[in-house]
Amino acid sequence: MKTGDTLVRLRDLATVAFIAGLLTAFLVLPYALMGGLSVRAANRGFQSLPADLITPALPQGSVILAADGTKLATFYYENRVEVSIGQVAPIMRRAIVAIEDSRFYEHGALDVKGTIRAVIANVRAGGVIQGGSTLSQQYVKNALAEMADSPAERRSALEPTAGRKLRELRYAVGLEKKLTKDQILERYLNIAYFGDGAYGIEAAARHYFGVHAAALTLAQAATLAGIVRSPQTYNPHLHPKRGRERRDLVLNRMLELKVITPPESAAARSQPVHLRITKTPNGCVNSSAPFFCDYVQRDILGNPVFGKTLRQRRALLQRGGLQIHTTLEPKMQKAAQHAVDRHVPPKNSSGKAAAEVLIRPGTGEITAMGIDRKLGDSSKRGMMWVNLAADSDHGSSLGMQAGSTFKVFTLAEALRQDMPFGQKLFAPKEFLPTGFRDCAGHRVGDTTALGNAGDGEGGKDFSLMTGTWHSVNTFFLELERKVGLCETYKMATRLGMRKATGGKLQQYPSFTLGFNTVSPVRLAAAYAAFGARGKYCSPIAITGIGSPRGPVKVPSAGCHQAIDTDVADAVNHVLGGVLTKGTAKGNEIGRPAAGKTGTVDNFSSAWFAGYTPDMASAVWVGDPRGGYKHPLRDVCLGEGCFGQVYGADVPAPIWRDTMTEALQGVPEHGFTAPGGGFFRKGSGEEEDDKDKDKDKDKDKKHDAEKGDGKTDRDDDGLGPEFDWLFPP
Structure with missing residues (x-):
């Protein structure tokens, strides 16, 4: 683990009690007001939640x-094949971080800037229009859904409530104490849903492009990274135009963050989305x-x-x-x-x-x-x-x-x-x-x-x-x-x-x-x-x-x-x-x-x-x-x-x-x-x-x-x- 990462985590742990009330208030304010839940009660609930998530063995x-x-x-x-982080192309890792949590390697369980930005946007809109979840929190949400024993439990794990957001945050804090950033990213890539029945990055790479995750190109990686926000909406197989627009958005974000160069971005954007759909018989x-x-x-x-x-x-x-x-x-x-x-x-x-x-x-x-x-x-x-x-x-x-x-x-x-x-x-x-x-x-x-x-x-x-x-x-x-x-x-x-x-x-x-x-x-x-x-x-x-x-x-x-x-x-x-x-x-x-x-x-x-x-x-x-x-x-x-x-x-x-x-x-x-x-x-x-x-x-x-x-x-x-x- 890098020294900078260690300092970030120590800072988060040292101040979590102080900022829990404030950030929890911002985070759950729209939900709390709608549900009649006081901020103080939300904070008490946060402190009393268990911090250790027993992560499931993925299907x-x-x-x-x-x-x-x-x-x-x-x-x-679920069509899934688990792989290690080393079996995923580096460009794929950079693409998912760029579009889903660009400060992933800089913040801890909570991205203060991202959360405040989302809260402000939600308050202005009078509802929840933007998420502030980190990759760690997204992993927790998916893990809780996987552990559900019934459709009702699965709905509870995914519904937008204050209780769910508090639980995710609390577990994410515990997760960041135990795992490295790469370990969390590996788990996220294996649990994420990429649409068309493909769960995890390896199944998605095989399904959409007929290749292993380790062999994904920039254009392919950007396509897959763009799907996870809304697998139905951005599925390039079902919606080619939307899928390509989303891919180009990911490429723009990667260019903005200087993850790729302008020539690389231009070359990838010039390519149509070449799909090679490979069905996995069940x-x-x-x-x-x-x-x-x-x-x-x-x-x-x-x-x-x-x-x-x-x-x-x-x-x-x-x-x-x-x-x-x-x-x-x-x-x-x-x-x-x-x-x-x-x-x-x-x-x-x-x-x-x-x-x-x-x-x-x-x-x-x-x-x-x-x-x-x-x-x-x-x-x-x-x-x-x-x-x-x-x-x-x-x-x-x-x-x-x-x-x-x-x-x-x-x-x-x-x-x-x-x-x-x-x-x-x-x-x-x-x-x-x-x-x-x-x-x-x-x-x-x-x-x-x-x-x-x-x-x-x-x-x-x-x-x-x-x-x-x-x-x-x-x-x-x-x-x-x-x-x-x-x-x-x-x-x-x-x-x-x-x-x-x-x-x-x-x-x-x-x-x-x-x-x-x-x-x-x-x-x-x-x-x-x-x-x-x-x-x-x-x-x-x-x-x-x-x-x-x-x-x-x-x-x-x-x-x-x-x-x-x-x-x-x-x-x-x-x-x-x-x-x-x-x-x-x-x-x-x-x-x-x-x-x-x-x-x-x-x-x-x-x-x-x-x-x-x-x-x-x-x-x-x-x-x-x-x-x-x-x-x-x-x-x-x-x-x-x-x-x-x-x-x-x-x-x-x-x-x-x-x-x-x-x-x-x-x-x-x-x-x-x-x-x-x-x-x-x-x-x-x-x-x-x-x-x-x-x-x-x-x-x-x-x-x-x-x-x-x-x-x-x-x-x-x-x-x-x-x-x-x-x-x-």
């Missing part, structure tokens, strides 16, 4: 960042990954970890200046988005939609979330607010029936019970769902027989391998009865499955056929656990949060060993054949992979869930308006027209194209071979090989992955009379 926007640091979105209550609509962004937003707004109330959590997001680091990988997001848009175009004539989620095994990290829609008004074609990939608490979706992708949990339970690959079970043409009990011990079932799909695969034995490859319904119903409905349910829940609405999965014999409504993100996480050799991790989108006050704790994925490694290895071995010999044949990706198709009753939707040791994905295709009213029948999508859509027709190719692009450059890893005990009754493949040699023409005709719309090796095969098993 700063938060930013959501992808895993590589690129910006996905910003959220703000929210997820314009994000490159809008539904993932919305997932992150809901993650914060819905989790008590980030605040006890919704209001607190919203304030943290919009005002907390957070840097939210996420799991999204742009390369994988692009791969998923390209695939869903290519196979199910956003504005397809049938109104169908697709959603895909990618999760890294062993971490729970959501690396991509692609939906063939834009985030926005659902009444407009190609747009919607509902996140079809997420649970209801992260996107309002009620979930979709999972179809045959749920058969994997029955398979996993059978392998957990040490059933070998070659174990044979008879799959009848029709299955009577009796002999089932839920986890409460209650009998559940029906006397109506359930059948296979129209390919006539029933009436013979299947092994664990062949029954899974061909997705035979009656085989899995028999397998579920053998291992237990409750045990199958427990296997699914161990792997994170729950209804998309957050409730528990319902337990009926058709559990294995996937009547429960779930989300792609949950299904992808479950399949990722197989890729991670049984290690389950809850889906996560946030890896860390930084704030001006330090790191914010974020929930972990809670990774744990949900099933034994040997069981996961065996599941991987079986599901690997689905891509090479089963319903998804033809969708291989050139590296070890496994997966399962799923076609829901009446073709109301179709799925594919697949994975490698490095990445897992779940794809859903259906109709957001309701699959039973708008089934996947007689539709034309990106890759062709279909009489009916199976899991292998559209979802599996989406998965294939996504994984092929997303895993480029990622080292290839294979699955661990299953233990020898699972082969004690053979490989389980022999009977299937014999059938293929015997019935090549039949298999070719009925192979579901061909998408010919004639048969369904993966359809659940239930007519409308069985809709009770698949409640909408």
